[in-house]
Every structure is written in structure tokens, then in C-alpha cells.
């Protein structure tokens with residue numbers, strides 16, 4: 257048999273383009289979902305944008321359109337500071353969940369060969385979620401406090417002589433708390449993608465002579481990227497909308513956009529809360545859009 | 558396609574590229590390899606035939622270095638390699654499911670080994686491109702260089718997997734059921750191609766398969782693996798006509814086999830006493846085997862000649878397969894007896910269902926294992 261014959265025959269193997277026409281009737285299946293989204297997602301967002309242009313006085317709000325709330329927001333150091341803090345904490349938490357979560361996911365998804373065990377380990381990651389959010393956040397106080405567990409251990413070991421005060425009621429405590437709470441949302445998707453890698457693909461790379469780091473960089477990391485992006489989207493959306501962790505662990509020192517919204521709503525400043533809400537929504541939209549550019553999820557999943 | 562017969566290879570020391578000596582491997586106490594001995598000649602095509610679960614994949618993984626043997630020696634080009642990591646062995650592995658890198662293109666898959674190996678990587682992009690191009694030409698993938706490996710057919714994936722290994726110039730290539738995932742048509746075509754590609758590269762291929770026709774068609778030497786041991790190692794012609802035991806004969810799928818015992822000049826089988834003529838082979842377990850195509854079907858009243866063995870059976874059905882027709886009979890003990898008649902010798906005869914016929918063969922055509 258000759259090679260010429262081979263290349264001549266190859267086109268036969270290419271599949272005919274598949275036609276994927278569905279009867280129009282099936283679109284009705286989308287109706288409940290679309291209706292739900294319109295009613296509870298699109299409509300409130302439009303309403304929020306609308307309200308942000310209303311006129312706010314101390315005790316009441318009128319549907320007269322004005323830019324006043326927007327101008328106040330962008331000329332106030334407090335609010336711009338909150339925006340900057342939100343972005344900064346989001347970035348730090350995103351990086352630290354990735355740094356803590358990726359190795360954990362690598363262990364669970366790739367090095368634990370037993371499927372039952374790796375599922376069990378993932379479930380273990382979720383156990384903290386069996387308690388309420390508030391308890392999980394507040395549990396950090398006795399850990400991080402001046403006379404908390406960490407300071408006591410460090411002093412007993414003689415590593416420090418004075419308790420470290422910056423551990424609690426600071427930006428650091430907010431970051432530590434958020435990293436712990438949201439890490440599992442990073443671990444899950446990454447472990448899922450890593451678990452889908454065929455072990456023989458890694459063996460093939462080994463057989464071709466690549467070292468572990470080469471294999472990690474050229475095979476494992478690229479194949480896990482969709483998981484990283486999905487995890488980053490989860491963590492970003494949740495951290496950007498956060499207010500409870502900073503309220504509980506920062507002693508009101510750290511103000512996020514979420515905290516601003518809560519305070520404004522509490523004092524019935526609806527127009528102002530709406531401005532912060534629109535800014536936050538745009539920020540989240542931009543972050544998610546940017547993350548989706550990193551990989552083509554439709555292709556990878 | 559057939560080459561002249563090769564010398565018996567077990568025990569041959571000269572020009573053996575790979576030698577296995579008493580290789581053992583057990584999983585959780587259950588032996589998968591129970592003392593494998595073999596020697597593979599340099600620059601040859603070796604096929605390894607064995608039923609599913611006989612330890613074929615395990616043996617390949619032990620040779621490649623993905624599994625450590627529990628005992629025994631593996632010598633490659635005269636050097637002991639058990640304990641050497643896979644990438645330092647110079648042995649290529651083509652996986653059963655191809656195991657292509659799903660995020661890389663055809664050309665990138667093939668270039669992977671050259672660019673990323675720890676030992677002497679090729680850093681010059683032009684040199685890599687040139688070697689990849691040559692390899693793509695060799696395996697017949699020209700025009701598909703930039704295609705994603707998820708967007709090519711099974712046969713093309715097979716070629717990428719082979720090219721990816723060959724481009725690193727291994728001294729030997731292990732192929733685990735390489736044609737198993739392909740459809741029948743493509744499988745036949747790839748057989749010829751694999752042989753051609755191997756001849757051009759001049760390295761030894763060890764091709765694992767569960768199909769006896771594939772093993773016989775492809776191997777200069779055929780190793781038969783049975784329950785973790787090499788049951789026979791010889792050229793295809795010898796294997797087909799002189800299987801070393803009843804088990805090997807059974808894998809070949811072309812022998813009717815009776816169990817029983819030899820007493821004097823006859824073989825006592827469940828279907829009666831069969832007179833003995835030809836050679837007897839020592840194999841440990843007594844059995845009597847007669848090839849499907851050595852049996853003649855005659856009317857019940859036809860007499861048998863002096864040197865013939867005759868049994869009776871009732872006709873069940875026949876299966877037409879182009880050049881031959883296979884007829885199935887049930888014996889008196891309920892077992893099925895198969896006869897293959899080549900149509901070049903005679904026009905197909907029509908047999909009557911459930912009617913009894915005489916099945917006749919020459920004494921010396923039978924294989925007797927004692």
C-alpha cells in the first residue's frame with residue numbers, strides 16, 4: 257500500500273456537517289426560564305437604573321429625573337474610596353483563593369486516583385457550608401482576636417512576644433475570612449476540570465520525555481483553565497457583592513460598595529443606593545466579560 | 558504480504574532488542590503477569606495476541622515503565638531498564654485511546670516530544686517544524702497540520718498518535734490495540750500502513766491485539782499471551798498450523814477442539830474414539846484439534862477411507878463470507894462443530910437443516926496434544 261493512496265482516501269473520513277434543526281415548538285421549554293429572568297433579573301436592574309436618577313431629599317424620594325446622586329457619588333472621597341477598596345479586596349481575594357485553591361484542586365482532582373475518595377474530599381470542602389454564613393464569619397473572631405487562638409499559639413511557640421493586633425478588625429482579617437469562605441468555589445470547578453483529564457494523556461507526555469513541570473505548564477494548566485475561569489467568576493461575583501464579612505470582621509474599618517448599599521438602604525436613601533448598585537453591577541459585568549475572554553468556555557465545557 | 562518464516566525467537570540472544578526474563582506483576586495479590594519470558598528481534602514487527610484480561614496492557618505498561626514489575630528482568634538493547642523512568646527508556650508508547658493532547662493542534666501534538674523532552678530538547682523552531690513536516694508526510698496527514706485533534710477522524714487520530722511517538726525516534730514502539738477503536742474498513746487499511754511505516758523507520762513495533770487475524774496478518778513474530786504467560790512465540794505460519802497447546806489453538810479461532818485422553822492409537826473423546834495418525838505434541842493437557850478447513854462434509858452413507866476419521870453431526874446453519882463458507886453442526890454431546898469450505902474448490906452445497914452428515918478428515922491433519 258502506498259502513501260499516495262492514503263492521502264487520497266482521507267477526505268472520505270471527514271464527517272458530513274450535521275444539521276441541528278429543532279421544531280419551533282421546543283422553544284416553549286425556554287418560556288418559564290425567560291419569564292423568570294425578565295421578571296426577577298432584568299426588570300429590577302432596569303428599575304435600579306431608573307431609580308438612580310430620581311431626586312432624593314432627606315426623607316423622601318421623587319421620580320423627578322436628576323444627575324445629582326451620580327455627581328455626589330463620583331465627587332465623594334468616601335464612595336470612591338469604597339469603590340477602590342472593593343476592587344483591591346476583590347483582586348487580593350481572587351489571587352489568594354487561586355493560590356490556596358489550585359494546589360488543593362490539583363491534589364483532589366489529579367493526584368487522588370480513587371474517584372470515591374476525591375468526591376469525598378470535595379464534600380469535605382463543603383462541610384463549612386452546613387453552618388450559616390454568619391457563624392462561619394464570626395468563628396474567625398476567636399481565631400484572629402488579640403487573645404485569639406492564632407496569637408496564643410504564636411506566643412506559646414515564642415515566635416512573637418506581643419499579640420499581633422492587625423489580625424482582627426483590619427483589611428487583613430476581611431481578606432483571610434473571605435479567602436476561607438470562597439476558596440471552595442475555586443477548588444470545585446478546577447478539580448472538576450482536572451478530574452476530566454485522561455490519565456493516559458499525562459502518561460503520554462511522560463513517555464515523550466517531558467518533566468513534571470513541563471507537563472504541568474504545557475498540559476495540565478491549559479486544560480484546567482476553564483475551571484480557573486469559572487471559579488474566578490464565582491469568587492468575583494460573590495466577593496464584589498460582599499458586605500457581611502467586612503461588617504463582621506473589619507470593625508467598620510473596611511467599607512465595600514456592598515456596605516454602602518446596605519447603609520444607604522437602611523437610611524432610606526434609595527437613589528443613592530441605586531447609584532452604588534448600578535456601579536457595582538457594571539463592575540461585575542466588566543469583570544465577568546473580561547474573564548470570559550480568557551478562554552472560550554463554550555468550546556471547552 | 559507474507560515474509561519467509563523467522564527462526565524460533567524464544568531463547569535467541571543474538572540481535573534481540575528487548576528481552577523479558579521471568580517478569581512478574583500482580584495487582585492486589587492477583588497475578589496479571591506470571592513469569593513472562595520473551596525476546597524481540599531488532600527491526601521487526603511483533604504482534605502480541607491474547608484474550609481480554611490476559612495481561613497485554615499490563616505487559617506493555619511494564620515495558621514502557623508506567624508500572625514496576627514485581628520480579629524478573631527487562632533488558633533493552635542489552636541494558637537493564639527496570640527502574641529507569643519511562644522517558645529515559647527510548648521506548649515509544651501508542652495508547653489504546655490515542656491519548657492525544659486535546660488542546661493542541663495536529664502539528665503541535667507531533668512537535669510536543671521534540672520541544673518538551675527533558676533530555677536534548679530541540680529548541681530551534683525551524684528544526685522542529687522540519688521534522689514535524691517530514692513526519693506528517695510519512696504518516697499521511699498532510700493538509701491537517703493546523704486542525705484541532707478533536708476535529709479529526711479516528712484513523713487520523715491514530716496517525717497523529719503514531720507520528721507523535723515516531724518523531725522522537727524511539728528504538729522501539731509499543732502499540733496497545735492500535736486498531737481497536739477503528740471501524741473494520743479502516744482497520745484493514747491501517748494494517749498495511751502500519752507495516753509500511755515501520756519498515757521505513759526500521760524500529761521494532763510491538764503490536765498488542767485481541768484479534769487473531771490481525772496478529773497473524775501483521776506480525777513477523779507472533780507472541781501468544783495466556784493468563785500472564787507467553788504460551789507460544791513463533792512466526793504466523795507456524796502458529797496457525799502448529800499451535801503449541803489447545804488454549805493457543807482456541808485463540809486462533811480456527812480449530813475444533815475435543816478434550817479427552819490418548820489411549821494407545823486412539824483419542825477417547827466425548828464424541829467417540831478418534832483414530833490417531835500424525836504428530837503428538839506435549840502440552841500438559843491432552844486435547845485433540847482439527848482445523849475448520851481440513852474437514853469434509855459428506856452424505857451419511859458415504860464410506861470413509863482407511864486413513865480418515867469420521868464422525869456424525871446434524872447441520873444447523875451456514876455463514877457465507879465471500880471466499881469461504883462456514884457450516885455449523887451440532888455433535889451428539891450438543892457442542893458446535895465448525896467446517897470451513899473454500900469456494901475456490903467447489904460451488905457451495907446446500908445442506909438440509911437438522912439432517913445428519915458425515916464429517917471426515919485425514920488422521921494426520923489433526924493435532925494431538927498429550
Ligand SMILES: Nc1ncnc2c1ncn2[C@@H]1O[C@H](COP(=O)(O)OP(=O)(O)O)[C@@H](O)[C@H]1O
Nearest residue numbers: 584588589607608609610611612613614615616
Ligand atoms: N491498575 C490495575 N489495578 C488492578 N488490576 C489491574 C490493573 N490493571 C490491570 N489489572 C488486572 O490485570 C489483568 C490484566 O489486565 P490487562 O493487562 O489490562 O489485560 P488486557 O489488556 O490483556 O485486556 C486483569 O485481570 C485486570 O483486571
Ligand SMILES: [Mg+2]
Nearest residue numbers: 613614615653
Ligand atoms: Mg488492554
